[in-house]
Amino acid sequence: MAKDIMYKDNSLIKVAEKKEEVHKYELKTSQGLRYPKIGAFGMGIYLNKELGADLNGIRNGIGGLLHLPDPSLLGNWDVTLLKRGIAFGGVDFLWPLFSGGKINAAVEASRIKSEIGEMETISTKNKLISELAQRYFQVKLADEAVIVRKKVLEGMNRHLYNATKLEEQGIIAPVEKLQADVAVSEANRQYLAAKKDAALARVALSNTLETEIQSADLSTDFFVSPFIKPLEYYQSAAILNYPELQKLQLQIDLAEQGIKAKKSSYYPTVATFGQAILVHNNPVGLVEKDQKPWLLGVGISYTLFEGLQHKNEIKSAKATKESVELYQQRANIDIKTIIEKIYYDLEKQDEQIKNLEVQIKLAEELVRVRNFAFSEGVASSIDVVDAESNLSGVRLQKLQAEYNYVTDLASLLEYSGLSEEFLTYTK
Structure with a gap:
């Protein structure tokens, strides 16, 4: 046909x-x-030196005020704020609700x-x-x-x-x-x-x-x-x-x-978002090695003019x-x-x-x-x-x-x- x-x-x-x-x-x-x-992220950074502060002098002064025979009993106050080598990775998401x-x-x-x-x-x-x-x-x-x-x-x-x-x-x-x-x-x-x-x-x-x-x-x-x-x-x-x-x-x-x-x-636009770090090398020294920090929140935006x-x-x-x-x-x-x-x-x-x-x-x-x-x-x-x-x-x-x-x-x-x-x- x-x-x-x-x-x-x-x-x-x-x-x-x-x-x-x-x-x-x-x-x-x-x-x-x-x-x-849903996305994944990761980052690795190497610095020329660690960032931190040696506060043991302050610790010793405080120990003297307290009449401690050994100020080291207060612990080591040599704090590392940021390691020379930083590595972390995880997942995040963004979900529009309205x-x-x-x-x-x-x-x-x-x-x-x-x-x-x-x-x-x-x-x-x-x-x-x-x-x-x-x-x-x-x-x-x-x-x-x-x-x-x-x-x-x-x-x-x-x-x-x-x-x-x-x-x-x-x-x-x-x-x-x-x-x-x-x-x-x-x-x-x-x-x-x-x-x-x-x-x-x-x-x-x-x-x-x-x-x-x-x-x-x-x-x-x-x-x-x-x-x-x-x-x-x-x-x-x-x-x-x-x-x-x-x-x-x-x-x-x-x-x-x-x-x-x-x-x-x-x-307004409303969205929920979240992020979780699944792997890290304790870059700031504030979390334990096995901890996996995360966050969850809701955001709103509105144009006024x-x-x-x-x-x-x-x-x-x-x-x-x-x-x-x-x-x-x-x-x-x-x-x-x-x-x-x-x-x-x-x-x-x-x-x-x-x-x-x-x-x-x-x-x-x-x-x-x-x-x-x-x-x-x-x-x-x-x-x-x-x-x-x-x-x-x-x-x-x-x-x-x-x-x-x-x-x-x-x-x-x-x-x-x-x-x-x-x-x-x-x-």
Whole structure:
């Protein structure tokens, strides 16, 4: 199936899916803001000398005041404040407890961006389905035109054969046979041109599919669907499903999260933190070797004045939201109008196809009558050529109407957000 081939090989779809993947990872990244940050630290320092103070002189003086026979009984007062070699390591953490809604707004904004990415992928696929329908049936149109032109050429060759026989029998003037020669030449020119058009149409289809495809692979013929629903159905579907309108609603939701994020600046930020030294070499001489000092606390910060920056940022965010809302209202009207135009053109093409079917029957009968009359010598070569040209013209008009019908249907479903249902209309 051509659609499956396109979904597998088309680079535009792959690009859109990669962008969607980026948004999903960004969402997971923002969700990490809710969790504590845990880290490890370590440090080693070597000084040129120890830092300390020998207080034994003071100790001896105190011992004299106390009339101690041996002041050393008071201990060694030679204190080391900082060793020459210092080494320690441990872990710390920081966990935001309250941010005034800033983290929630950031997570929700990332979720909305992820949904926008999904809508962009859907939009890309829908547009490519319309493009595929256009180029697929362009090939069908070109192939059918080749068949029509070939039939004309065959008809003109038969006419030339008859004209040659009649001229040899003296029934018609040489100019009649010359006119048949010219008609064959013109029919051959149009036939060759139609074959080139068919080859170019196939190239365009291969570009959309990004793979080679042969005429035999095109199994779906032109059709008129019995499943067309009322106009209001497609207009209502567009509001609910058309990706570009969905993206506008998501942009409004994103702007709302922007407002919440700006308002969070009016609230304090509260976080808990902690630190533990797990290994050390007793760098200051104040703790025992096996002790593991730690701390745990809660911090709060609040901006008292920032020059009305937050107030103006909130007003800017609100204005952004309002502008998108106004654009959304206009876009809803425009999409409904576009769908209405396509819908009525679809109906027009349906009517054209039915009317042209009747005209083809009449044109075929006219060709039969003109050929018979020419063989009887009561019609001119021009009459036969005109009849053949009229028949081919009507056939080509019908093919063009059938092509317009299916491309109108593809566009109608695209703007309704229902492109994936296109194949159900072909059955």
